[in-house]
Amino acid sequence: MKPYKGYVAEIWYEEDDAAFHGIVHGIRDTVHFEGHSAEELAQAFHDSVDDYLAFCKERGVEPQKPYSGKLALRTTPEIHALLSKAASNDGKSINQWISDTLAEVARKRVDEGSTKVRTRAH
Template identity: 35%
Template structure:
């Protein structure tokens, strides 16, 4: 799946065959920012317009806009996997955070190689 990018925000691209309409929403934030269009060009224009409107409303209301993908997230895993990962990180003289980040990088790298 490809995504739309604008001003640091990422948007999904989906299609509804029933409505013959493309639509999407901004990913990586709690709030809902959605957009739609009959063509790719219209979808992209509505996406950018939705972001601009969101930022304008935040400014008008004196609120800080949500930042997508802040770089931190919670991961829930089994206690035994947590233990194994923590011990592996200690053996490698690194942090658990670095071990997990490297595992994600490695996984994404392999995926890109297969594409």
Template identity: 30%
Template sequence: MINILKIDGHQAIITFDPEIEMFRGEFTGLNGGADFYARSVDELKKEGEESLRIFLDECRKDGIAPYKSFSGKVTTRLTPERHQALTIAAQATGMSINEMLNEGVDLVLKKHA
């Protein structure tokens, strides 16, 4: 299960911290930390909105871009067996490895949209 909560169009990953018996939210794609804690989903949404507002306000005040930039490049390590299988599958479908990986990512994203 992927625990994503959307707050004002921003995604936050939600986990549960058993030591303090609270939910923890952490926004993704931001240039800094904007995490928040709560004991219920309603509180989590409220705390998330406040945390996001403060983070974005501080970025504006300090002239900092609030969002990470992504280059589109990813380095990964595969076992030799997986690398070989991926190469064969790509060749068999007439795709490059890059095209095949992008297609796989698209499928995962659609499934969790």
């Protein structure tokens, strides 16, 4: 499922009610939605985000943003050295090289249009 207004969905399937469920991923507030088909689920996701934004506006609070733009990365010294060399070879800082490379891979994955759906066992 594609992001909507900057928000991303985490989706799972519940066998008990034969429905897909989702939450808005990456924020502390709980925004839940559900649907029995892909179309229903996508519409419910959009409606829930719109409702969340309207609720925040009505209350005069700033809606939570899913991502700050800051990402902490821990790796091995060997990978750190490898990243440094790759970035240097491209004439970039390590941060810029990682950001560009991750963006390229992420765009490719998102453009494929597939969303992993997990099943919850009770």
